[in-house]
Amino acid sequence: MLKQRLLTAAVLIPLLVAAIFVLPAPYFALLLAAVMAVAVWEWGRLVHFSAAPWGIFAAGVLAAASLSITDRIAPMVMHVVVAVAMVWWLFAAGWVLRYQAATAAKITAWQGLLAGWLVLVPAFLSLVALHGEPVHGPGYVLFLLVLIWAADSGAYFAGRRFGRRKLAPRVSPGKSWEGVAGGMAAAALTAVVGGRLLGLSGEALLWFVPLCLVVVMFSVVGDLLESLFKREAGVKDSGRFLPGHGGALDRIDSITAAAPAFYLGLTLFEWPA
DSSP states (O other), X not given: OHHHHHHHHHHHHHHHHXXXXXXXXXXXXXXXXXXXXXXXXXXXXXXXXXXHHHHHHHHXXXXXXXXXXXXXXOHHHHHHHXXXXXXXXXXXXXXXXXXXXXXXXXXXXXXXXXXXXXXXXHHHHHHHHHHTOTTTHHHHHHHHHXXXXXXXXXXXXXXXXXXXXXXXXXXXXXXXXXXXXXXXXXXXXXXXXXXXXXXXXXXXHHHHHHHHHHHXXXXXXXXXXHHHHHHHHTOSSSXXXXXXXXXXXXXXHHXXXXXXXXXXXXXXXXXXX
16 A cells, blocks of 8 residues: 555656646646546535535536636635635534534535535635745645645654544544644744745744644644544545545645635735745
């Protein structure tokens, strides 16, 4: 399994980096839309959509994708979308806590539909908007991905070496508080190095590093929420989209919460150069 994971990563990572920096914004959005289409299918399977909810869900995501690809979403609308997303992810954190305490009610198909919109649509729009930023757009997208990968790797190795106290054993038994600490440490280092590579220094770097740590905290919630839905569905992976890595949702779960948080943080500080 490890060999398969490494081989898949070795093939996909160079292709992804090339797509981020080579593809014009509309074509990058089309690529994201293809990944999102797979995620829509996987989400529908997780929440056991019947025909009607699945059709409404897919149509909503498709409409958002179409608007984004044609660049017809006004900045003010984007601000509202990501603000709603941030409120949603705070609610999702509470949902995870209630599930961990065994007080959350069973998820209905219509709750799954609404959650799917709030998980996937703001993340997709945020990534497209980040990529289209005129100064560092592709760099911001790549940095966000590296930040989440670094945090995940730091959490994995710290958890393996020091993990004692479980973070949310009913939701995701493998995660520990020590792993979270390791992930945050890796994220802080990545933020400093990445910020410097993006040309940030002084005061700009002083707010950029805390922003990245907040983004990583949201990414943990995104990861836990997908684990919650997989627990409810009784599956280990959301699909088999990537050999050795599971489904598309398994690869973007952290990004779904991190992307809107990162976009909102950068726009609040007016896209520093």
